[in-house]
Amino acid sequence: MNAQRDEAAREFESHRGRLFALAYRMLGSAAEAEDTVQDAYLRWHGTEPGQVAAPGPWLNKVVANLCLNRLTSARARREEYPGTWLPEPVASGALGPMERAEQREAVSFAVLTMMERLSPPERAAVVLRDAFAYSHREVAGVLDCTEAAARQLYHRGHKHLADQAPRAASAPLAPSGTDAEQNAALLGRFLRAASDGSLEQLEQLLAEQVVVWSDGGGRVRAALRPVHGRGNAARFLAGLFERFTDGVRFELAEANGTAVLLGWEGPDLTSVSAVEAGPDGVTGIRILRNPDKLSHYAERHRALSQNG
Template sequence: MAPVAEFETRRGWLFGLAYQLLGSSAEAEDAVQDAYLRWDRADRAAITHPGAWLAKVVTNLCLNRLTSARATREQYVGEWLPDPVPTDLLGPLETAEQRDSVSLAVLVLLERLTPAERAVFVLREAFGYGHREIADVMELSEANCRQLYRRAAQHLADHKPRFQPSREERERLAGRFMAAAQHGDLRALEELLAEDITSWADSGGRLPMARRPVTGRDRVARYFAGAWRKLPDGVDFTFAEVNGGTAIIATVHGTTMGVVALEFDGATIAGVRIVANPAKLSHMQGLAGS
């Protein structure tokens, strides 16, 4: 197989790995491109297992980026959320655990980990690597990788995957949520929301949105009823599969202006994450009407 073609067969997988390590689609694209440049310059005759070699390169590139990214995010205006990405760009997600691993909720939790803990956890949980394989990627002992994994799992111990209804049911609930918000129907909104619901909004300080989480059924219902009334004319809404779940996509003249990712727990909405920072929506363009 030609070198370029061999790399391209793995590009989607490598993007998924880099994205879960970084939480930024743009940085993930850059890391994958840097990996291609190294692949292009490498002595490929000496590479016995191209997939393992590329996974190691991408992981190390991301580890370097994570250190500087953390410092940048500490200066971020308002809530920081990962870039939303269409689910189909994240590779085959065959199990509920895999879909949960790419959710915005889990990616936010991964920010609690050190770069090494995050890499070990992602390789183990999302990509099914064994500890020996992870040790080869990380150039650490197997015992050290097991310890990093245990520490990462302890940091994320409070996260319990919620019961996800079918895609059809999620879209039905999302439609009810959107209709209730548009009509300012507080009672209908409250019927849909979990009592302990939290809503986060990330505009990077560019839009007049809540800079702190809004918590509680009553407050979140009022927040969305009020926010919908302030939307400009010409905003269209559609649904899309984003980060393994259902999201409402807001567009104006075909340009995506915001993503409202909904987190479900059975028949209730347990969390809402709004991403409206234009710098984070590059992978969400062109989804209107999907």
Template sequence: MSKLERFATNRPRLLGLAYRMLGEATEAEDVLQDAYLRWEHSEAVEVPEAWLTKVVTNLCLNRLTSARARRETYVGEWLPEPVVTGDGWLGPLETVEQRDSLSMGMLMLLERLTPPERAAFVLREAFGHSHREVADILDVDESNARQLYHRARGHVGEPRKRFTVSPDESRRIMERFLAAATAGDVAGLERMLAEDVVNWADGGGKAAASVRPVYGRAKVARLLAGLLSGPRGVGLEFAIGSLNGEPAVLTSLGGTLQSVTFVETGPDGMVTAIRSVANPDKLVHAASRLV
């Protein structure tokens, strides 16, 4: 197998790793370009998959440091770049952990971690690496790798205890949510929203969006009804797609993607969080794969 073929075989898995580490699809693709150049000029490698995993992880660790500095000056709320899933682009999504680690809610939780903690968590949870393998990738001893992972779990929580709904139920909730919002049905929205629901919007200073989170059932219901119905909703088209391993509302105008919205629910089926990405720079990648 040639070097190019070997890299192509590993590409989806490596992209999945880089995206989970960075929360940015375009940055993840840049990382893989850099990794391929290193791979192309490398000497004989005994275990190519392990070598490539280590290179991609380290490239991501370097980028996370500069990314955090950029996010401190970001206009409004920063949300991860949404990605289309289900087509194998980010590797297999066969387990709960693989899907959960791509969700918008989990990616936001990962922002709480230091870069090494994030690497340890992603490598262990999404890719099933042992503590010994994580230690080798991060160039630390095994006890440090365990500490990094357990600290990460302490910040993120136990993923398996997080409430998840079936894909069918999740889609039904999304359909009800969208129907109420586009009809301007404030009362209907309030019946779906948890009392302490939070709405985040990422416009990046390039699209109309709240620069701070909006809290509370009544405020969020009025905000959503006002955005998606009446004069402000004229010409908008809505669809439900699969992004980040979960249903999402796709809002378009004249064939151009305007926003991607994710809805998170609690154990009682009530909506606890809404995250909308409207920054046009962050929609280019998803739009290109939705065509």
């Protein structure tokens, strides 16, 4: 029996990465995704060895349904969240393939934030179909609905996402590939301009309709509402850097398929900033400062740095 349990544990571990990627896309929270995967393991452990004929699909359904349950309560909590809610950053390597721009965009902070407006079933349908190539019939099996209903959920979810998308095309900065040097250069110019408090340099980098979001979670100071417009954003960013960056070390890294700036105060990660660029300049800046949302990424970033 112990040998069978050991084999069952190894079987689960072979699926853990994919299950985390699914749960994170569903929840936008690394901590909740890990808890969900652990709950799935307990359910897996409770089955009789050999009882599940197809472990992969079975585990996907378990995780998806656990996420649906969590999303119902999470939506209520996030409605009471102090200020702007942003997703937790996650190392891109934990989220599956990132070769194509569409794969990076699907886990970007912008898209994950927009996904919060979808109903839990709509979100599940979009994630399962787009990220995991489920057919509408397979989505219906996970959600216990008809294939026609699954198809409707998917199309309705995509319509909601399209309705929220900004009119001006923008995209997260790729962490690697042919544009990596240009991306690093843009982030470098942004950091220098903000650090110098140069409104003129900042405004030159920003699109006219740029928006800045900052998430402090009520734990640290952050703007409670998005900051709109080139002039307002430039003044906000200059003031932010003047007040909060003394003694901060910045580092270029990647998260969620995006090039990001990390802010470190000694050993503590205190900010993750993602920049979205369009044809007219920087169209969006998302600054995550809530320490509760930074610990997961910081821990794994340190581990990768030490192993590298």
